[in-house]
Structure formats: C-alpha cells, structure tokens
Amino acid sequence: MITFFNPTCNGPLGWLCVGITALFGVTVLCTAKRSPVGKENILVWSLLPVLLGLLCVAMLGTGVGLVVFCTSCLVSSMYLSSTVLLPVGDKAVLITGSDTGIGHALAKYLDSLGFVVFAGVLNKDGPGAKELRRACSQRLSLLQLDVTNAKQVKEAFLKVSEKVQNTGLWGVVNNAGILGFPADGELLPVSTYRMCMEVNFFGAVEVSKTFLSLLRKSRGRLVNMSSMAGGIPLPRYAAYGASKAALAMFSGVMRQELSKWGIKVAAIHPSGFRTGIQGTSDMWDKQEKELIENLPEDTRHAYGDEYLLGLKSYLLHMPAYCDANLSPVLNAVLHALLAKRPHGLYTPGKGAYLPLCIFCCFPLWFYDFFISKMMSSQPVPRALRTSEAESKNH
Structure with a gap:
C-alpha cells in the first residue's frame, strides 16, 4: 500500500525533505531570474527532481526516498549552475x-x-x-x-x-x-x-x-x-x-x-x-x-x-x-x-x-566503414573503375 508523504508523520527526516525542497526551489527561482536565456529549461529541470523525489518518498519511504531526492537535486543543481549567465553589462x-x-x-x-x-x-x-x-x-x-x-x-x-x-x-x-x-x-x-x-x-x-x-x-x-x-x-x-x-x-x-x-x-x-x-x-x-x-x-x-x-x-x-x-x-x-x-x-x-560517438566508442575500422558508406555516392577514380571492370570480366 502506498503511504503518501506527510512531514509530521515521518518525523525529522520528513521535515528535512521539506527543507531541502524549499531550499532547492528558492535556488531555482533565483537562477531563473538571473539567467537571460533558457528559463523554460530551468523550470523543467527544477520540477523534475521535485516530482521524482516526492514520488520516491511516497513509494519507498522517507529514508530511501530522501536519498533519491537529494541525488536528483544534486544532478539538477549541477545542470542549473551551468545555465547561469553573467550580465552583459558593458562587456x-x-x-x-x-x-x-x-x-x-x-x-x-x-x-x-x-x-x-x-x-x-x-x-x-x-x-x-x-x-x-x-x-x-x-x-x-x-x-x-x-x-x-x-x-x-x-x-x-x-x-x-x-x-x-x-x-x-x-x-x-x-x-x-x-x-x-x-x-x-x-x-x-x-x-x-x-x-x-x-x-x-x-x-x-x-x-x-x-x-x-x-x-x-x-x-x-x-x-x-x-x-x-x-x-x-x-x-x-x-x-x-x-x-x-x-x-x-x-x-x-x-x-x-x-x-x-x-x-x-x-x-x-x-x-x-x-x-x-x-x-x-x-x-x-x-x-x-x-x-x-x-x-x-x-x-x-x-x-x-x-x-x-x-x-x-x-x-x-x-x-x-x-x-x-x-x-x-x-x-x-x-x-x-x-x-x-x-x-x-x-x-x-x-x-x-552520430559520427563523433562512433569515432570515440567503436573500433577505427568500424568508423572507416561507416564513413565509406556515407560517401558511397561519390564518384570513383578512373583507375579503380577500370580495375573493377576488369575483375568482373574475369
């Protein structure tokens, strides 16, 4: 049975979860206010960990849910910190x-x-x-x-x-x-x-x-x-x-x-x-x-x-x-x-x-094969066309 989150019922850990949620929310709002671009992405990245955390607390219990919630807030905060832009001013x-x-x-x-x-x-x-x-x-x-x-x-x-x-x-x-x-x-x-x-x-x-x-x-x-x-x-x-x-x-x-x-x-x-x-x-x-x-x-x-x-x-x-x-x-x-x-x-x-991932993650022969297929519509040098024709005739 799912027990929905109630800070009073969950004691100190419950109130800790509420405090972290409030702190994270204030941080997100300040970030969105300072950033001249990307406010939509900031709001999305702020809502996702909050919803995920509350869902985990409700379904997994306060202890495990709080750990998952804090982890999701940390990941989201790292992303949000990279979206904060300095003011243009007179730069x-x-x-x-x-x-x-x-x-x-x-x-x-x-x-x-x-x-x-x-x-x-x-x-x-x-x-x-x-x-x-x-x-x-x-x-x-x-x-x-x-x-x-x-x-x-x-x-x-x-x-x-x-x-x-x-x-x-x-x-x-x-x-x-x-x-x-x-x-x-x-x-x-x-x-x-x-x-x-x-x-x-x-x-x-x-x-x-x-x-x-x-x-x-x-x-x-x-x-x-x-x-x-x-x-x-x-x-x-x-x-x-x-x-x-x-x-x-x-x-x-x-x-x-x-x-x-x-x-x-x-x-x-x-x-x-x-x-x-x-x-x-x-x-x-x-x-x-x-x-x-x-x-x-x-x-x-x-x-x-x-x-x-x-x-x-x-x-x-x-x-x-x-x-x-x-x-x-x-x-x-x-x-x-x-x-x-x-x-x-x-x-x-x-x-x-795609080509960058293939180059970094696969053997070079596979990358070369991938590129050759991408370039297969390009013309062939005369000497290679001649040798191909001769091999077919034989």
Missing part, C-alpha cells in the same frame, strides 16, 4: 571574420544583446561591413582585420585598447576561417594546406597572443571556432581538418595554461551549418584550375578528369545538406562568453553526434 568582445557566415551573424546577435562589439572584417568597405553598419547599434566598431597580416592585428589591438582602456576586453572569438577546395588529400596542392593553416590556425594564434593582455585585465574568455572536421577524420578535408585540429589542440592547451589567470577558453565544433565558407563559383574555378594544373601526370591519369571535374559538384550540393539556422552556434558562443561555468568544448549541430 566588450572582438570577433574575427565578421564579413559573412557565423561571424557576421554573431556580431549582430551580440550587438542586439548589448555587448560592445569589435567586428573584424577582411574588407571594411565590403557588403558584409556595410550591412553591419546599417543593422547594428553605435556600440559596434568595425576593424580592418586580416588575421594573417601581423600589422593589421597590431593596429586592431591598439584601437581596441584605446576604447576599452583599463577595463580590458571581455572576449575574443577567433572565427575567421577558410575551407579551401574539398578534395582528396593527395590531390590538394601544398599551397592549400599552407593557406588553411595560415588563416585557421596561425591567424587565431596571432590574434590570441596579441589580445591576451586585454583578456587578463578582465579575466575574460577566449573562444575558438574549430569544426567537427577538426575532431574526427573526414574525407576531402585533409587541409581544412588538419588546421582545425591544430586549433582544437591549441584551445585545449590554452584552457589549461590560462586558467591560473582566470581566463576561460572554449572550442566550438559546429557541424553542418550553411555559412558560405565554401566560397564563390569564381573561387572554385580558380582553385580547381590550380589543383589540376599542379597534379603529376600519373596522378591525374589515375583519378581521371571526370573524377577531378566532379569535385566541384560536391561543393555545389554541400549547402543543401547544411542547416541555415545558426542559432545553435550563436547560443553556444554566448554560453562560452557568459556562463559562470562554460564548457571546454561545444558541438552544436545535429549531424555531429
């Missing part, structure tokens, strides 16, 4: 690569929340910069910032230092990045590897090292935009993935080293978002021409012109498989900037979990 954030894509959307988003935004752009007179001037408040400042240009990085530092003065800079978001031309690693010219490393890795390192003195003043945040391709191996992303993997490792080491200064470091690994990073048709034509012209004759013959020319179609169809809604990425960056306890790694995007 200043530098974002690189704000011309297009995630950087552009992030500059608008943070500006709308009240941040003082320094938007670094590759072209201060380009359409992206003009749109930021039109759509954002007077708090936003545009900076001419090519992250591969040490002089421009230094000039940007001086301009930001002049504006933030003794308060320091709260956040640096290393977002600037390039994709290059997705192709087999054997086909990519070394210049593509160098270009990806210069922008995606060395550029982020240059900006980080230059602005760390301002982050130290505010005990702020360093956020690096890596990629799912930097965490797991993906075909056709040898150059891009290697540069993002280097950035991810840099983020991990800096997270450990900068913690003594009170600076928190996070890496964002988005997957499957439509950002425009793949570039324009003219850029593809130029990169395709460079790729084909620099191939050794035997390599070009083995792959065949049909395979090589088909690489561009992969780029053309890529946006169709990507999510146009960048909100998960923007929310991840916001959490990394404002959470009292930010995560070291964020993986926004629905497509990230």
